Amino acid sequence: MAGRFEHEKRACEVLRQLARTLPLLLLTQNKMEIHAACNKFLKGKSESFWNKCMAKGHARQHKLAANPLLASSRTSAQKDAMSPKQARGGNLSKANQTVCSVLKLAFGHDTLHNLQEKTPVGSVVFDKRFWPTTDALDEMRRHDEWFNIQENSFSIKKIGQYFRTCKSLSAQNADRWRGREHVG
Amino acid sequence: MDDYFQMAIDSLVVIQLDFVNVYSSTDRQVQFDMLAGRASKSYDNGHVHMGDDIPCPSSLRHYWSYFEYMHGTASTLHFSDYQGQAHKIACSKGSQQGDAFETVRFTVTTFTSFGQVFACHVACTGAAICDDVFIVPPLAEGLALADELKQVLKQDLDLDLDVPKFNCFFPGDRINDDDHARALFQNAL
Numbered sequence: 001m002a003g004r005f006e007h008e009k010r011a012c013e014v015l016r017q018l019a020r021t022l023p024l025l026l027l028t029q030n031k032m033e034i035h036a037a038c039n040k041f042l043k044g045k046s047e048s049f050w051n052k053c054m055a056k057g058h059a060r061q062h063k064l065a066a067n068p069l070l071a072s073s074r075t076s077a078q079k080d081a082m083s084p085k086q087a088r089g090g091n092l093s094k095a096n097q098t099v100c101s102v103l104k105l106a107f108g109h110d111t112l113h114n115l116q117e118k119t120p121v122g123s124v125v126f127d128k129r130f131w132p133t134t135d136a137l138d139e140m141r142r143h144d145e146w147f148n149i150q151e152n153s154f155s156i157k158k159i160g161q162y163f164r165t166c167k168s169l170s171a172q173n174a175d176r177w178r179g180r181e182h183v184g
Numbered sequence: 185m186d187d188y189f190q191m192a193i194d195s196l197v198v199i200q201l202d203f204v205n206v207y208s209s210t211d212r213q214v215q216f217d218m219l220a221g222r223a224s225k226s227y228d229n230g231h232v233h234m235g236d237d238i239p240c241p242s243s244l245r246h247y248w249s250y251f252e253y254m255h256g257t258a259s260t261l262h263f264s265d266y267q268g269q270a271h272k273i274a275c276s277k278g279s280q281q282g283d284a285f286e287t288v289r290f291t292v293t294t295f296t297s298f299g300q301v302f303a304c305h306v307a308c309t310g311a312a313i314c315d316d317v318f319i320v321p322p323l324a325e326g327l328a329l330a331d332e333l334k335q336v337l338k339q340d341l342d343l344d345l346d347v348p349k350f351n352c353f354f355p356g357d358r359i360n361d362d363d364h365a366r367a368l369f370q371n372a373l
Contacts, residue, residue: 122278124276183308
Protein backbone atom coordinates (compact mmCIF):
# COMPACT_ATOMS: atom_id res chain seq x y z
CA MET A 1 0.00 0.00 0.00
CA ALA A 2 2.88 2.34 0.80
CA GLY A 3 4.17 1.85 -2.75
CA ARG A 4 0.74 2.58 -4.20
CA PHE A 5 0.53 5.91 -2.32
CA GLU A 6 4.18 6.81 -2.70
CA HIS A 7 3.52 10.35 -3.93
CA GLU A 8 0.56 11.14 -1.70
CA LYS A 9 1.84 12.62 1.52
CA ARG A 10 -1.44 12.52 3.38
CA ALA A 11 -2.05 8.88 2.54
CA CYS A 12 1.50 7.99 3.58
CA GLU A 13 1.07 9.80 6.88
CA VAL A 14 -2.18 7.95 7.54
CA LEU A 15 -0.47 4.65 6.78
CA ARG A 16 2.44 5.56 9.06
CA GLN A 17 0.10 6.39 11.93
CA LEU A 18 -1.84 3.21 11.32
CA ALA A 19 1.35 1.12 11.37
CA ARG A 20 2.32 2.71 14.67
CA THR A 21 -1.05 2.56 16.34
CA LEU A 22 -2.51 -0.75 15.21
CA PRO A 23 -0.03 -3.04 17.03
CA LEU A 24 -0.58 -1.08 20.24
CA LEU A 25 -4.33 -1.43 19.96
CA LEU A 26 -4.04 -5.13 19.15
CA LEU A 27 -1.76 -5.80 22.10
CA THR A 28 -4.41 -4.61 24.53
CA GLN A 29 -6.41 -7.74 23.59
CA ASN A 30 -5.83 -11.39 24.33
CA LYS A 31 -4.71 -13.85 21.65
CA MET A 32 -8.19 -14.89 20.51
CA GLU A 33 -9.44 -11.32 20.45
CA ILE A 34 -6.43 -10.29 18.37
CA HIS A 35 -7.28 -12.93 15.76
CA ALA A 36 -10.92 -11.83 15.69
CA ALA A 37 -9.97 -8.15 15.54
CA CYS A 38 -7.52 -8.77 12.66
CA ASN A 39 -10.15 -10.65 10.68
CA LYS A 40 -12.68 -7.88 11.18
CA PHE A 41 -10.12 -5.21 10.37
CA LEU A 42 -9.25 -6.90 7.11
CA LYS A 43 -12.94 -6.85 6.23
CA GLY A 44 -13.04 -3.13 6.93
CA LYS A 45 -14.90 -3.46 10.23
CA SER A 46 -12.74 -1.65 12.73
CA GLU A 47 -15.32 0.30 14.71
CA SER A 48 -16.10 -2.33 17.37
CA PHE A 49 -12.40 -3.03 17.83
CA TRP A 50 -11.68 0.68 18.25
CA ASN A 51 -14.54 1.10 20.73
CA LYS A 52 -13.36 -1.91 22.71
CA CYS A 53 -9.82 -0.49 22.98
CA MET A 54 -11.14 2.91 24.02
CA ALA A 55 -13.36 1.30 26.66
CA LYS A 56 -10.40 -0.62 28.05
CA GLY A 57 -8.26 2.52 28.09
CA HIS A 58 -10.93 4.56 29.87
CA ALA A 59 -11.51 1.77 32.39
CA ARG A 60 -7.79 1.67 33.14
CA GLN A 61 -7.62 5.45 33.48
CA HIS A 62 -10.57 5.49 35.89
CA LYS A 63 -9.06 2.67 37.91
CA LEU A 64 -5.71 4.44 38.18
CA ALA A 65 -7.32 7.79 38.93
CA ALA A 66 -9.18 6.18 41.81
CA ASN A 67 -6.11 4.35 43.05
CA PRO A 68 -2.94 6.00 41.67
CA LEU A 69 0.30 4.05 41.75
CA LEU A 70 2.22 5.84 44.46
CA ALA A 71 5.04 5.05 46.80
CA SER A 72 4.27 2.83 49.76
CA SER A 73 6.32 1.02 52.36
CA ARG A 74 7.37 -2.58 51.93
CA THR A 75 6.44 -4.94 54.73
CA SER A 76 9.14 -6.90 56.54
CA ALA A 77 7.71 -10.11 55.10
CA GLN A 78 8.04 -8.70 51.57
CA LYS A 79 11.63 -7.65 52.25
CA ASP A 80 12.43 -11.11 53.67
CA ALA A 81 11.00 -12.78 50.60
CA MET A 82 12.45 -10.45 47.95
CA SER A 83 15.99 -9.75 49.06
CA PRO A 84 17.27 -13.38 49.32
CA LYS A 85 15.66 -14.13 45.98
CA GLN A 86 17.44 -11.19 44.34
CA ALA A 87 20.74 -12.06 46.07
CA ARG A 88 20.53 -15.68 44.92
CA GLY A 89 19.86 -14.40 41.41
CA GLY A 90 23.17 -12.55 41.57
CA ASN A 91 21.66 -9.07 41.85
CA LEU A 92 23.29 -7.99 45.09
CA SER A 93 22.77 -4.26 44.58
CA LYS A 94 19.04 -4.73 44.12
CA ALA A 95 18.91 -7.02 47.17
CA ASN A 96 20.68 -4.34 49.16
CA GLN A 97 18.26 -1.72 47.88
CA THR A 98 15.29 -3.89 48.86
CA VAL A 99 16.55 -4.21 52.41
CA CYS A 100 17.68 -0.62 52.86
CA SER A 101 15.17 1.43 50.85
CA VAL A 102 11.99 2.59 52.50
CA LEU A 103 9.82 3.00 49.47
CA LYS A 104 8.61 0.59 46.86
CA LEU A 105 9.39 1.51 43.25
CA ALA A 106 6.43 3.40 41.86
CA PHE A 107 5.41 6.08 39.42
CA GLY A 108 5.47 9.65 40.58
CA HIS A 109 4.67 13.11 39.30
CA ASP A 110 8.24 13.51 38.11
CA THR A 111 8.51 10.14 36.38
CA LEU A 112 7.70 11.46 32.92
CA HIS A 113 10.26 14.23 33.32
CA ASN A 114 12.88 11.71 34.52
CA LEU A 115 12.14 9.48 31.58
CA GLN A 116 12.48 12.38 29.14
CA GLU A 117 15.77 13.30 30.78
CA LYS A 118 16.98 9.77 30.25
CA THR A 119 15.95 9.82 26.61
CA PRO A 120 18.21 12.43 25.04
CA VAL A 121 17.56 13.63 21.52
CA GLY A 122 20.10 12.83 18.83
CA SER A 123 20.33 13.07 15.09
CA VAL A 124 19.09 10.30 12.83
CA VAL A 125 20.56 11.96 9.75
CA PHE A 126 23.55 9.72 9.27
CA ASP A 127 26.70 9.89 7.22
CA LYS A 128 26.16 6.74 5.12
CA ARG A 129 29.24 6.95 2.91
CA PHE A 130 30.79 3.83 4.38
CA TRP A 131 27.64 1.85 5.01
CA PRO A 132 27.55 -1.52 3.26
CA THR A 133 25.33 -1.74 0.22
CA THR A 134 22.57 -4.32 -0.06
CA ASP A 135 24.68 -6.25 -2.58
CA ALA A 136 27.68 -6.26 -0.22
CA LEU A 137 25.52 -7.56 2.62
CA ASP A 138 24.07 -10.29 0.41
CA GLU A 139 27.56 -11.25 -0.70
CA MET A 140 28.81 -11.39 2.89
CA ARG A 141 25.92 -13.59 3.94
CA ARG A 142 26.49 -15.98 1.06
CA HIS A 143 30.13 -16.40 2.05
CA ASP A 144 29.34 -17.20 5.63
CA GLU A 145 26.50 -19.61 4.98
CA TRP A 146 24.19 -17.00 6.38
CA PHE A 147 21.23 -18.56 4.64
CA ASN A 148 21.66 -21.74 6.70
CA ILE A 149 21.84 -19.71 9.89
CA GLN A 150 18.82 -17.73 8.80
CA GLU A 151 16.85 -20.89 8.12
CA ASN A 152 17.88 -22.64 11.32
CA SER A 153 17.81 -19.77 13.77
CA PHE A 154 15.80 -16.94 12.25
CA SER A 155 12.85 -18.64 10.67
CA ILE A 156 9.48 -16.91 11.09
CA LYS A 157 8.48 -19.77 13.41
CA LYS A 158 11.53 -19.31 15.64
CA ILE A 159 11.19 -15.52 15.71
CA GLY A 160 7.52 -15.85 16.61
CA GLN A 161 8.39 -18.33 19.36
CA TYR A 162 11.06 -15.98 20.69
CA PHE A 163 8.77 -12.96 20.90
CA ARG A 164 5.98 -15.00 22.47
CA THR A 165 8.21 -16.23 25.26
CA CYS A 166 10.89 -13.55 25.70
CA LYS A 167 11.02 -11.37 28.77
CA SER A 168 10.31 -7.68 28.56
CA LEU A 169 13.26 -5.68 27.27
CA SER A 170 13.64 -3.82 30.52
CA ALA A 171 12.97 -4.22 34.20
CA GLN A 172 11.96 -1.78 36.85
CA ASN A 173 14.55 0.85 37.48
CA ALA A 174 15.58 2.42 40.73
CA ASP A 175 14.61 5.82 39.42
CA ARG A 176 10.96 4.84 39.60
CA TRP A 177 9.80 4.13 36.13
CA ARG A 178 8.68 0.73 35.09
CA GLY A 179 9.38 -1.66 32.29
CA ARG A 180 8.63 -0.36 28.83
CA GLU A 181 9.00 -1.49 25.25
CA HIS A 182 10.12 0.28 22.13
CA VAL A 183 7.69 0.39 19.27
CA GLY A 184 9.34 1.57 16.08
CA MET B 185 59.80 14.38 51.58
CA ASP B 186 60.29 13.88 47.85
CA ASP B 187 60.66 10.14 48.38
CA TYR B 188 57.49 10.07 50.40
CA PHE B 189 55.63 11.99 47.69
CA GLN B 190 56.99 9.68 44.99
CA MET B 191 55.91 6.64 47.02
CA ALA B 192 52.40 8.07 47.33
CA ILE B 193 52.23 8.53 43.56
CA ASP B 194 53.65 5.10 42.74
CA SER B 195 51.61 2.94 45.10
CA LEU B 196 48.62 1.17 43.58
CA VAL B 197 45.02 2.27 44.01
CA VAL B 198 41.76 0.98 42.54
CA ILE B 199 39.68 3.38 40.46
CA GLN B 200 36.10 2.67 39.46
CA LEU B 201 34.45 4.75 36.73
CA ASP B 202 30.88 4.96 35.63
CA PHE B 203 29.22 6.86 32.78
CA VAL B 204 25.85 8.59 32.76
CA ASN B 205 22.90 6.85 31.11
CA VAL B 206 25.18 5.17 28.60
CA TYR B 207 22.82 2.99 26.59
CA SER B 208 20.43 5.83 25.82
CA SER B 209 23.14 8.44 25.25
CA THR B 210 25.52 6.80 22.81
CA ASP B 211 25.87 8.53 19.46
CA ARG B 212 24.23 6.28 16.86
CA GLN B 213 26.57 7.42 14.10
CA VAL B 214 29.50 5.92 16.01
CA GLN B 215 27.65 2.66 16.44
CA PHE B 216 26.98 2.46 12.71
CA ASP B 217 30.59 3.40 11.97
CA MET B 218 31.74 0.56 14.17
CA LEU B 219 29.41 -1.91 12.45
CA ALA B 220 30.48 -0.68 9.02
CA GLY B 221 34.12 -0.96 10.10
CA ARG B 222 35.02 2.51 8.75
CA ALA B 223 35.28 5.85 10.51
CA SER B 224 33.05 8.59 9.11
CA LYS B 225 34.82 11.20 11.26
CA SER B 226 37.95 11.57 13.36
CA TYR B 227 38.12 9.52 16.58
CA ASP B 228 40.48 8.95 19.50
CA ASN B 229 41.84 12.49 19.73
CA GLY B 230 42.67 12.52 16.04
CA HIS B 231 44.55 9.21 16.01
CA VAL B 232 41.80 7.63 13.92
CA HIS B 233 41.03 9.57 10.74
CA MET B 234 37.98 9.63 8.53
CA GLY B 235 38.00 6.54 6.31
CA ASP B 236 40.24 4.52 8.63
CA ASP B 237 39.30 0.96 9.44
CA ILE B 238 37.66 0.30 12.80
CA PRO B 239 37.89 -3.22 14.26
CA CYS B 240 34.54 -5.00 14.46
CA PRO B 241 33.73 -8.71 14.75
CA SER B 242 32.52 -9.78 11.32
CA SER B 243 29.78 -11.92 12.91
CA LEU B 244 28.12 -8.77 14.26
CA ARG B 245 28.02 -7.22 10.80
CA HIS B 246 25.58 -9.90 9.75
CA TYR B 247 23.00 -8.11 11.85
CA TRP B 248 23.46 -4.81 10.04
CA SER B 249 19.87 -4.83 8.77
CA TYR B 250 18.53 -5.41 12.26
CA PHE B 251 20.43 -2.44 13.67
CA GLU B 252 19.56 -0.27 10.68
CA TYR B 253 15.86 -0.96 11.15
CA MET B 254 16.08 -0.41 14.90
CA HIS B 255 18.23 2.72 14.92
CA GLY B 256 18.21 4.11 11.41
CA THR B 257 15.22 6.21 12.37
CA ALA B 258 13.70 7.66 15.53
CA SER B 259 11.50 5.26 17.46
CA THR B 260 8.68 6.13 19.81
CA LEU B 261 8.62 5.24 23.45
CA HIS B 262 5.04 4.83 24.64
CA PHE B 263 4.79 5.54 28.32
CA SER B 264 1.69 5.17 30.43
CA ASP B 265 1.95 7.27 33.58
CA TYR B 266 0.65 6.55 37.06
CA GLN B 267 -2.78 7.89 36.15
CA GLY B 268 -3.01 5.84 32.98
CA GLN B 269 -2.32 8.82 30.73
CA ALA B 270 -0.32 7.81 27.65
CA HIS B 271 2.75 9.78 26.58
CA LYS B 272 5.01 9.50 23.57
CA ILE B 273 8.71 10.18 23.73
CA ALA B 274 10.86 10.19 20.60
CA CYS B 275 13.97 8.03 20.93
CA SER B 276 16.66 9.11 18.52
CA LYS B 277 19.83 8.41 20.45
CA GLY B 278 21.46 5.27 21.79
CA SER B 279 19.64 2.00 22.28
CA GLN B 280 17.46 0.15 24.72
CA GLN B 281 19.06 -1.00 27.95
CA GLY B 282 18.19 -4.56 28.83
CA ASP B 283 18.29 -5.92 25.30
CA ALA B 284 21.14 -8.44 25.40
CA PHE B 285 21.93 -7.96 21.73
CA GLU B 286 22.28 -4.22 22.23
CA THR B 287 24.71 -4.90 25.05
CA VAL B 288 26.94 -6.76 22.60
CA ARG B 289 26.92 -3.86 20.16
CA PHE B 290 27.45 -1.28 22.89
CA THR B 291 30.38 -3.24 24.24
CA VAL B 292 31.96 -3.58 20.83
CA THR B 293 31.47 0.16 20.20
CA THR B 294 33.19 1.20 23.41
CA PHE B 295 35.87 -1.52 23.17
CA THR B 296 37.93 0.46 20.68
CA SER B 297 37.93 3.64 22.74
CA PHE B 298 38.71 1.83 25.99
CA GLY B 299 41.40 -0.26 24.30
CA GLN B 300 43.17 2.69 22.70
CA VAL B 301 43.22 4.75 25.89
CA PHE B 302 44.43 1.81 27.98
CA ALA B 303 47.16 1.13 25.41
CA CYS B 304 48.55 4.61 26.04
CA HIS B 305 48.85 3.99 29.79
CA VAL B 306 50.88 0.83 30.11
CA ALA B 307 51.42 1.30 33.84
CA CYS B 308 47.69 0.74 34.41
CA THR B 309 45.95 -2.60 34.59
CA GLY B 310 42.25 -2.47 33.98
CA ALA B 311 39.02 -4.05 32.86
CA ALA B 312 36.07 -2.45 31.12
CA ILE B 313 32.80 -4.36 31.17
CA CYS B 314 30.10 -2.51 29.23
CA ASP B 315 30.20 0.90 30.93
CA ASP B 316 31.85 -0.23 34.16
CA VAL B 317 35.55 0.51 34.18
CA PHE B 318 37.97 -0.71 36.84
CA ILE B 319 41.59 0.40 36.87
CA VAL B 320 44.42 -0.74 39.12
CA PRO B 321 47.10 1.93 38.58
CA PRO B 322 49.61 4.04 40.39
CA LEU B 323 47.57 7.04 41.50
CA ALA B 324 48.91 9.67 39.08
CA GLU B 325 48.77 7.31 36.07
CA GLY B 326 45.26 6.19 36.98
CA LEU B 327 43.95 9.73 37.21
CA ALA B 328 45.58 10.60 33.90
CA LEU B 329 43.93 7.58 32.30
CA ALA B 330 40.54 8.48 33.79
CA ASP B 331 40.91 12.03 32.50
CA GLU B 332 41.76 10.87 28.98
CA LEU B 333 38.95 8.33 29.01
CA LYS B 334 36.53 11.08 30.03
CA GLN B 335 37.61 13.23 27.09
CA VAL B 336 37.73 10.47 24.51
CA LEU B 337 34.34 9.01 25.41
CA LYS B 338 32.78 12.47 25.35
CA GLN B 339 34.28 13.32 21.97
CA ASP B 340 33.78 9.96 20.31
CA LEU B 341 30.56 8.63 21.83
CA ASP B 342 29.00 11.69 23.51
CA LEU B 343 29.12 9.96 26.89
CA ASP B 344 29.56 11.82 30.18
CA LEU B 345 31.56 10.55 33.11
CA ASP B 346 29.37 10.16 36.19
CA VAL B 347 31.55 12.12 38.60
CA PRO B 348 29.52 11.36 41.77
CA LYS B 349 30.04 7.66 41.03
CA PHE B 350 33.79 8.06 40.55
CA ASN B 351 35.40 5.89 43.22
CA CYS B 352 39.06 5.73 44.12
CA PHE B 353 40.02 3.14 46.71
CA PHE B 354 43.24 3.58 48.63
CA PRO B 355 44.93 0.84 50.61
CA GLY B 356 44.50 1.36 54.33
CA ASP B 357 43.68 4.89 55.43
CA ARG B 358 46.19 6.59 53.19
CA ILE B 359 43.90 9.24 51.71
CA ASN B 360 43.33 10.64 55.20
CA ASP B 361 46.99 10.50 56.24
CA ASP B 362 48.63 11.50 53.01
CA ASP B 363 48.30 15.17 52.09
CA HIS B 364 50.02 14.72 48.75
CA ALA B 365 47.74 11.90 47.66
CA ARG B 366 44.68 13.87 48.75
CA ALA B 367 45.83 17.01 46.92
CA LEU B 368 46.54 15.00 43.77
CA PHE B 369 43.12 13.40 43.92
CA GLN B 370 41.30 16.69 44.50
CA ASN B 371 43.19 18.41 41.72
CA ALA B 372 42.28 15.65 39.31
CA LEU B 373 38.60 15.94 40.13
